Amino acid sequence: MAASVLCRRTAVLCRTFRGVSPQAAGCQCGTVLQTAGYNPKPLRLNLRDPHIPDKRSDATPEWQKTARYDGKLFGRYGSASGVDPASLWPSPGQLDGIIAEEKQWQPPLEEMLRSMELQEKEETEKRRAKERVIAANMAKMPKMISDWRREKRETKQRLKEDKDRRGKLLNQARERFGYALDPRSPKFVEMVAEIEAEDKKNRKLMKRRQKEEQTAGAPVTSPAASS
Numbered sequence: 001m002a003a004s005v006l007c008r009r010t011a012v013l014c015r016t017f018r019g020v021s022p023q024a025a026g027c028q029c030g031t032v033l034q035t036a037g038y039n040p041k042p043l044r045l046n047l048r049d050p051h052i053p054d055k056r057s058d059a060t061p062e063w064q065k066t067a068r069y070d071g072k073l074f075g076r077y078g079s080a081s082g083v084d085p086a087s088l089w090p091s092p093g094q095l096d097g098i099i100a101e102e103k104q105w106q107p108p109l110e111e112m113l114r115s116m117e118l119q120e121k122e123e124t125e126k127r128r129a130k131e132r133v134i135a136a137n138m139a140k141m142p143k144m145i146s147d148w149r150r151e152k153r154e155t156k157q158r159l160k161e162d163k164d165r166r167g168k169l170l171n172q173a174r175e176r177f178g179y180a181l182d183p184r185s186p187k188f189v190e191m192v193a194e195i196e197a198e199d200k201k202n203r204k205l206m207k208r209r210q211k212e213e214q215t216a217g218a219p220v221t222s223p224a225a226s227s
Helices: 002-016 022-036 067-081 092-105 109-177 186-216
Strands: none
Touching: 109 186
């Protein structure tokens, strides 16, 4: 009956608005009627004779013997649960843990500002250190470029000397054997080893003669000039 009265009142209210058709009003009344007819299932709680597990019994599960379950029983049945509310408060150790957790995850405003200031200071110092490194590297840049160009010239000169020496060795091999040799052939490798040994012997002999002439106080003369 209450639903029908509510539907009629809603229909009258809808007709008072300009431009609202009766069909639309009937649709809205149907929605209100459907909402008014909703009847949820009641929460079945046996408050007169609640089921309180016996903690001394071996048949009672362990999870029903914990303080957390006692909190659920007290929240559901209140004083009928037989749970002492004072026992639900945290112990001094648990309270210290809660306070430490709050300090860690919810620090005071002063501590947050101090932490932000320290973080900003560290970031500023890192940025300045990076800028100093960049400035020092930029100051070294001309010398680094000069060294790179010098190394490039020396490498190019060394490659040119190696190429000239290789061509000279190939010409010597052609003159000795009467034909061009492959640089990878055993004859060419043997000839190069002989030439290097002869050059080493000459350098050693020249160094010894220079030492003897310096000791005697005479001017330095090359082996070719003495011969």
